[in-house]
Amino acid sequence: MTQSNNQSSSRRDFLKVTTATAVGTSILSTLGSSAHVYANGDDKIKVGLVGCGGRGTGAASQALSTKGNIKLEAMADAYRDRMDKSLSNLQKQFSGEPEKVDVAEEKKFVGFDAYQKLLDSGVDVVILATPPGFRPIHFEAAVEKGKHVFMEKPVATDVPGVRKVLEAAEKAKEKKLAVGVGLQRHHQANYIETINRLKDGAIGDITSMRCYWNSGGVWEPRLAREEAKSEMDYQMRNWYYYNWLCGDHINEQHIHNIDVCNWVKDAFPVQAYGMGGRQVRTDKKYGEIYDHFAVEFVYEDGTRLYSQCRHIRNCWNSVTEHAQGTKGFCDISGAKYETTGGYKWRYRGKKTNPYQVEHDDLFAAIRQGTPYNEAEYGAKSTMTSILGRLATYSGKPVTWDEAMASNVSLMPKEFSWEGQPVTVPDENGYYPIPMPGITKVL
Amino acid sequence: MQAKTALLAILCCSSSVAFAADPSEAKTEKEMKPYTQKITNTDVSFDMVPIPGGEFVMGSPADEKNREEDEGPQVKVKIEPFWMGKHEVTWNEYDIWSFNLDIQRRKLMRLKSDDKEKAADAVTRPTKPYTDMTFDMGHDGYPAICMTQLAAKTYCKWLSEKTGHYYRLPTEAEWEYACRAGTTTAYSFGDNPAKMDDYAWHYANCNDTYQKVGQKKPNPFGLYDMHGNVSEWVLDQYIPDAYKKWSGKGTVEFPVSPTTPEKLYPRVVRGGSWDDDPEALRSANRIASSADWKIQDPQIPQSIWYHTDAIFVGFRVVRPLKVPTAEERKKYNLDPVIPADEGR
Numbered sequence: 173m174t175q176s177n178n179q180s181s182s183r184r185d186f187l188k189v190t191t192a193t194a195v196g197t198s199i200l201s202t203l204g205s206s207a208h209v210y211a212n213g214d215d216k217i218k219v220g221l222v223g224c225g226g227r228g229t230g231a232a233s234q235a236l237s238t239k240g241n242i243k244l245e246a247m248a249d250a251y252r253d254r255m256d257k258s259l260s261n262l263q264k265q266f267s268g269e270p271e272k273v274d275v276a277e278e279k280k281f282v283g284f285d286a287y288q289k290l291l292d293s294g295v296d297v298v299i300l301a302t303p304p305g306f307r308p309i310h311f312e313a314a315v316e317k318g319k320h321v322f323m324e325k326p327v328a329t330d331v332p333g334v335r336k337v338l339e340a341a342e343k344a345k346e347k348k349l350a351v352g353v354g355l356q357r358h359h360q361a362n363y364i365e366t367i368n369r370l371k372d373g374a375i376g377d378i379t380s381m382r383c384y385w386n387s388g389g390v391w392e393p394r395l396a397r398e399e400a401k402s403e404m405d406y407q408m409r410n411w412y413y414y415n416w417l418c419g420d421h422i423n424e425q426h427i428h429n430i431d432v433c434n435w436v437k438d439a440f441p442v443q444a445y446g447m448g449g450r451q452v453r454t455d456k457k458y459g460e461i462y463d464h465f466a467v468e469f470v471y472e473d474g475t476r477l478y479s480q481c482r483h484i485r486n487c488w489n490s491v492t493e494h495a496q497g498t499k500g501f502c503d504i505s506g507a508k509y510e511t512t513g514g515y516k517w518r519y520r521g522k523k524t525n526p527y528q529v530e531h532d533d534l535f536a537a538i539r540q541g542t543p544y545n546e547a548e549y550g551a552k553s554t555m556t557s558i559l560g561r562l563a564t565y566s567g568k569p570v571t572w573d574e575a576m577a578s579n580v581s582l583m584p585k586e587f588s589w590e591g592q593p594v595t596v597p598d599e600n601g602y603y604p605i606p607m608p609g610i611t612k613v614l
Numbered sequence: 615m616q617a618k619t620a621l622l623a624i625l626c627c628s629s630s631v632a633f634a635a636d637p638s639e640a641k642t643e644k645e646m647k648p649y650t651q652k653i654t655n656t657d658v659s660f661d662m663v664p665i666p667g668g669e670f671v672m673g674s675p676a677d678e679k680n681r682e683e684d685e686g687p688q689v690k691v692k693i694e695p696f697w698m699g700k701h702e703v704t705w706n707e708y709d710i711w712s713f714n715l716d717i718q719r720r721k722l723m724r725l726k727s728d729d730k731e732k733a734a735d736a737v738t739r740p741t742k743p744y745t746d747m748t749f750d751m752g753h754d755g756y757p758a759i760c761m762t763q764l765a766a767k768t769y770c771k772w773l774s775e776k777t778g779h780y781y782r783l784p785t786e787a788e789w790e791y792a793c794r795a796g797t798t799t800a801y802s803f804g805d806n807p808a809k810m811d812d813y814a815w816h817y818a819n820c821n822d823t824y825q826k827v828g829q830k831k832p833n834p835f836g837l838y839d840m841h842g843n844v845s846e847w848v849l850d851q852y853i854p855d856a857y858k859k860w861s862g863k864g865t866v867e868f869p870v871s872p873t874t875p876e877k878l879y880p881r882v883v884r885g886g887s888w889d890d891d892p893e894a895l896r897s898a899n900r901i902a903s904s905a906d907w908k909i910q911d912p913q914i915p916q917s918i919w920y921h922t923d924a925i926f927v928g929f930r931v932v933r934p935l936k937v938p939t940a941e942e943r944k945k946y947n948l949d950p951v952i953p954a955d956e957g958r
Binding site: 227265391485490527 | 709712713715741742743744745746747748750753822909910912913914915923
């Protein structure tokens with residue numbers, strides 16, 4: 173009868189924001205924090221955004237939509253045009269509350285060192301949403317400066333980066349800084365409920381799992397070679413196609429599904445076997461990444477996780493996770509399971525927006541001064557994805573321990589527009605492609 | 615040599631068919647027949663069904679069970695003849711546009727492109743979806759879902775260039791006229807929802823997923839899945855009291871509430887879906903889109919092509935017998951208008 177009635181005519185109602193669900197609140201304690209406590213919600217939290225792409229802008233919008241007094245005060249990006257676009261989008265988004273998006277000209281920072289200037293600009297919380305290669309450096313610096321952090325997944329692209337994040341995570345704990353990581357399924361009601369049930373033995377002991385991120389791929393390269401100021405500029409603008417920036421799509425996207433399986437097991441794999449390659453996306457404009465991976469992960473207790481990710485159009489698509497147990501089968505992403513006894517369960521609760529809830533949970537912890545740190549599992553799930561990539565690129569089994577000891581860095585020595593990335597194209601514009609059986613990865 | 619002969623044969627054949635009244639080339643209502651539209655350089659085709667012109671009463675009577683206020687007052691509407699897709703647009707059709715599969719396949723076959731393909735390729739294609747838009751519910755033969763109204767309109771534009779026939783979304787009035795197919799009851803099969811399972815996929819019989827198109831009984835016009843399976847985009851902005859403005863003016867010709875890119879919500883979908891109960895599947899029921907249909911799109915700005923959470927929304931195409939003039943297309947906002955900052 174009313175418009176609102178019509179808009180929710182679907183049975184699957186979408187509630188915009190609910191109060192924080194089990195995650196976060198269950199681990200809250202009454203410990204004080206050395207960082208500032210914003211207990212009443214009337215103290216203003218000043219947010220800085222590092223990395224102003226679509227996701228960073230979205231994360232800023234969600235941070236600004238949490239309860240209490242909050243504003244975006246500083247922004248940093250390698251590119252001025254990205255920052256300006258992001259700011260105007262946020263201003264549009266918050267046109268009803270313009271005081272929330274108040275970034276003075278002197279608090280807009282551009283270039284490779286923009287994050288440092290932002291950290292020195294007096295913000296309380298930073299959102300780290302650049303391409304993932306920069307995450308370890310930015311996270312380490314943010315913790316050093318005593319800032320609370322929300323950082324997007326994955327949190328690194330190589331092993332030294334993962335180690336750096338793990339070390340900084342420990343420091344963040346000591347300093348009682350809150351850290352959220354954008355693995356938003358941990359804040360999604362249907363996942364929480366389903367995985368809690370699995371842990372309660374709904375389908376017995378988990379004997380194997382499988383998960384997929386099979387899709388048509390992401391955006392096309394944005395910048396043509398002839399438009400680029402330098403090799404560094406070219407790779408930065410087309411960051412998805414370069415490993416130091418993205419970590420390949422097993423790391424950048426499939427981490428979500430792998431992380432869910434780690435969550436179900438409460439563990440991380442000890443070994444991986446993989447295969448993959450570039451079947452369709454072979455043009456030089458697609459840089460150096462693969463378009464398909466199939467990886468078998470082994471956990472310490474022998475449980476195997478079969479994982480696939482693919483960026484090829486017009487094939488079977490699926491972005492899902494599944495678990496087989498001694499007493500049944502669970503479609504985790506579908507939030508349903510069936511036991512061998514014939515009992516069927518399906519999540520019928522409310523749908524929430526996990527991207528909003530993850531910020532609600534983080535900012536509630538910041539305001540209350542309660543311990544909150546997702547960096548460790550964020551780093552280890554990132555490491556799991558990297559382990560899968562190393563096994564695939566090498567064509568050989570790789571153990572967690574030997575990988576964790578690796579000092580192979582993908583990062584450039586110098587961060588400037590003139591600096592050289594580790595992989596550069598040949599005279600025809602083609603990049604060296606990792607070759608199983610030949611490429612050394614450790 | 616052989617290929618050349620074959621090509622000649624095809625050319626002769628197609629021209630002779632045109633001469634012998636290719637049903638897709640009908641010029642008058644009388645000549646309109648069902649036809650199959652092929653999409654060149656693919657093995658995909660879809661069926662179009664003629665819908666005769668006429669007058670009907672749009673909206674539901676005040677005493678219809680589960681009626682909502684936005685379905686009235688009833689309005690007398692005149693409809694010009696058109697063809698309508700026998701089925702909802704499937705992924706097989708939609709992905710050709712999304713992923714330019716026609717061009718890729720033509721290149722694999724070492725064929726040359728034609729003018730229609732060139733014109734079609736000039737139409738914007740959507741950015742690639744961030745995730746799997748079938749949500750693992752099935753692809754071949756299943757209705758395409760989750761597209762925005764803009765995406766559905768742009769697909770129609772591409773299809774028009776590709777085929778040389780003018781396709782667009784139906785207006786809300788055309789959709790209801792086609793759905794009712796001459797009936798005045800709550801559903802095209804009567805008022806009794808107990809018969810629903812013969813005609814529609816809905817919440818109670820769909821096993822929590824959309825279904826392949828065309829498995830249930832058609833309506834009197836020969837259209838399948840007008841009730842249920844997926845709700846279908848129409849051209850209109852959702853205006854709750856739109857009928858009030860049209861009523862009392864005799865018979866309205868071509869009623870439509872045009873859209874503008876600035877006002878994205880709400881817009882109209884019709885027919886109800888697998889995720890709805892029978893009352894939402896009534897011929898007169900109107901469903902308004904909302905920003906919540908994109909709640910899980912984590913980017914700002916959000917995609918102009920995908921409704922990440924509208925897994926119950928699809929569309930079907932119509933082809934009016936009389937192709938609108940440029941002025942008419944402008945007047946009613948029939949063409950898609952892609953926001954200036956797209957292409958980021």
